[in-house]
Amino acid sequence: MALKVLTVVGVRPQFIKAAAVSRALREHGGIQEILVHTGQHFDQAMSGVFFEELELPSPAYNLEVNSVSHGAMTGRMLEKLEGVMMRERPDWVLVYGDTNSTVAGALAAAKLHIPVAHVEAGTRSYNRRMAEEINRVVADHVSSLLLCPTQTAVTNLAREGITAGVHHVGDVMYDVAKAAVAKAEARSRILEELQLSRGTYAVATVHRAENTDDPERFARVMAWLSQQGERSPIVMPVHPRTRKLMDSLGLVPKGTRLIEPLGYLDMAWLTHNAAAVFTDSGGLQKEAYFHRVPCVTLRNDTECVETIEAGWNRLWTVADYQPRQEITDIGDGSSSRKVAELLVAPDF
Structure with a gap:
């Protein structure tokens, strides 16, 4: 019988990760994947x-x-996921990253004694005020397979006493990023x-709760972006929650062009050709490095510490980048295949 893997996704970064792993599962053979969308990101621009x-x-x-x-x-995700898992009875529940969808999927599976595999396990910002950090920690502590993106993530888990699996x-x-550039260039x-030339603009995104739930902090972020916009133009795909906040506070950064959220290929091509990236997104911090574009993180900490140490990223509270170097442990484009192999033959 085929191995049954129930995959839980809900937001844009998870769709990107799941696309790579789902392809690897299909190519491996002997695996049936049941994909569950929680609906956390639900409209066409953010999901479809x-x-x-x-x-x-x-x-x-x-x-x-x-x-x-x-x-x-x-809570609602937990209730609905429990029903799906009881109906499907999978061999594994596969979760990604740090969202409410992730922690709900991991908890629902753990309570039903279904083993959990967590892709992107072990990443830490060490800021427990962030909901994402709580989600990561909980998911890691109930997972049987912890699939880490970097050696730093492995070390983080060991500090918490997690070494098995x-x-x-x-x-x-x-x-995904490695394969996307040629496709994006063609399509x-x-x-x-947007009438843009390569290397003449920056890309910005702001959506994290730590920035959008605090009007005073949000105003500081917008003021910082205004300073950057006076130097060179900024293109800002705007999350629906962020646009609502901008409208209510009357805050639009100077020199910034607001656009609707983009699909993956358009966003990849926009990032690939930018001079800089300004973001509070963990995923975009990494994608900026994949495209070798310097990044400024609009937060006081980050789980993407390797990008800071390698000089491709800095916090907005820090004036300068560290000396630039390559990040050697993110893999060679075969990470998804390794995930599939471990699901079939887990090594605990």
């Missing part, structure tokens, strides 16, 4: 276009849980549509 562009299979279940508080969202597989997001027309 990613399934289309990344050739991610349509979800078998869409739980349509969104637009409520953290507690309500996680820990594997350094590399970063599955790199698998994306975002530079022409």
Whole structure:
């Protein structure tokens, strides 16, 4: 009988990671994947276009849980995921990253005694005020397979007493980014549509709760972006929650062009050709490095410490980058294949 893997996704970065791993599962053979979309990101711009562009299979279940508080969202996901898992009885539940979808999937599986595999295990910002950090820690502590993107993540888990089932597989997001540039160059027309020239603009995104839930901090972020916008133009794909906050506070950074959220290929091509990236997104920090574009993280800490140490990223509170070097342990584009192999023949 085929190994049954139930994959839980809910937001843009998870669609990207799942696209690579789902492809590897299909290529491996002997694996049946049940894809569950929690609905955390739910509209076409934030969800549907990613399934289309990344050739991610349509979800078998869409739980349509969104637009409520953290507690309500996680609780509703738990309830609905439990029902799906009891119906499907998978051999593994596969979760990604640090979202409410991740922690709900991991907890629902653990309570049903279904083994959990966590892709991107072990990343830490050590800021427990961030919901994402709590989600990471909880998911890691109930997982049987901890699939780490870097050796730093392995070390972080060891500090917490987690050593069994820990594997350094590399970063599955790199698998996607490595293959995406040629496709994006052929298909994306975002530079022409926005009338941009390569290397003449920066890309910005702001969506993390630590920035958007605090109007005073959000105003400081917008002021910082305004300073950068006076030097060179900024293109800012705007998360719906961020746009609502901008409208309510009347805050739009100077020199910044606000656009709707982009699909993966357009965003990859926009980032690939930018002079800089300004973001509070963990995923975009890494993608900036994949495209070898310097990044400034609009937070006081980051889980992407390797990008800081390698000089491709810095916190907005820090004036200068460290000396620039390559990051050697993110993998060679085969991380997704390693994930598939470990699900079939787990090494605890």
